Amino acid sequence: MDTLLRDICAFEDLPECIPGEETPMESEEDDEDTIVYRPAFADDDDVPLSTVLKSSTQDESSDDVDAALSTFTEPHARQEGQRRWKKKDNSTTLPQFTEKEGYNADEFVNSDTPTEVFFKYFDKDIREKIVFETNLYAVQKGRNFQPITDRELLGFIGINFMMGYHQLPALHHFWSCHPDLHVSPISETMPRTCFTDILSNLHLNNNMEMPDNNQDRVYKLRPLIDGMNERFAFLYNMKKQQSIDESIILLKGRSSLKQYNLMKPIKQGYKLWCRADITGYIGQFERD
Structure with a gap:
């Protein structure tokens, strides 16, 4: 070759x-x-x-x-050999948790029933704010509306509680004269016209004070949210172990704030972010 x-x-x-x-x-x-x-x-x-x-x-x-x-040797292999690894002490010392834990016993001395406990959270300051803003809204709209009182507001809230577990096909059925539809505790508490007037004028914040560039989608509920968060923190001292997670309030009606998530047990409703401790007590909540 x-x-x-x-x-x-x-x-x-x-x-x-x-x-x-x-x-x-x-x-x-x-x-x-x-x-x-x-x-x-x-x-x-x-x-x-x-x-x-x-x-x-x-x-x-x-x-x-x-x-x-x-x-x-390849260039990257030579660079790898030039590295020098060192151990770094990343240990941290957590501060000692010295806050009080549990409910504020002084505030629940005479609270023996669920209704009395409810009034500790839904206190008079919050109710007075709702009464004032509701009457103000009716005046701003020029409606023929009889100003409500704190007692009437409590009756309105109690009727809504009862309607939650005693359901009828329509709203007017609760004041019906038929014995199979009539609900005496509701009709004896408030006339139907008074209930519908409060329902159509119920307000928690002044619309005239809303800023032009408002970014708060729950502006009309802001006084209630802030007031409830203050009462949650005042009446109960949360424990050391806490977590923040999302929560859904079921809603099947129409609302621009409603969210859908087909992967959740509650697939539609209002989404909230809640801070709770190991007992499940929610000390603070905020809309997503």
């Missing part, structure tokens, strides 16, 4: 180009005394590194070739 290649090169008047042998090349300066030798390959970039090293070290032993290959 070597003889055939030499004959072909001699026929074409070309230098010998046997693979693996070195071929002389003239330098760029055309200096006759300067000759550069390189392996005779068509494209050096496509030649494996091991082949180049072996062709340039034919006179050396195989151990020397293996040693040369072992010294070759």
Whole structure:
């Protein structure tokens, strides 16, 4: 085979180009005394590194070739070897929890019934705010509305509680004269016209004071939310273990604040963020 290649090169008047042998090349300066030798390959970039090293070290032993290959490392490998890892002390000391825990016993001395406990949270300040804003809204709208009192507001709230578990097909059925629909505790507490008037004028905040660039979507409920959060924090001291998570208030009606989440047990309603302790007591809530 070597003889055939030499004959072909001699026929074409070309230098010998046997693979693996070195071929002389003239330098760029055309200096006759300067000759550069390189392996005779068509494209050096496509030649494996091991082949180049072996062709340039034919006179050396195989151990020397293996040693040369072992010294070759990629750039990122060299950078990895230059890193020096150190241990850093990231231990922190948590402050001692010294706050009081549990409910405020002084505020529940004479609270023996659920209604009395409810009034501790839904206190007189909140009720007076609702009564004032409701009467103000009726005046602003120029409606023929008899101003309500705190007692009437409590009756209105109690009727809504009862309607929650005693349900009828329509609102007017609670004041119906039919014995199978009539509900005496509701009709005896308030006439139907008074109930509907309060329902249509009920307000918790002054619309005239709403800023032009209002970003609070629950502006009309803000006094109630802030007042309830203050009472939650005042009447109960939350425990050390607390968490913040979302909660859904079921709503099947129409509202721009309603959210849908088909992956939740309650798939539609108002979404709130609540802060609760290990007992499940909610000390603060805010709309999403």
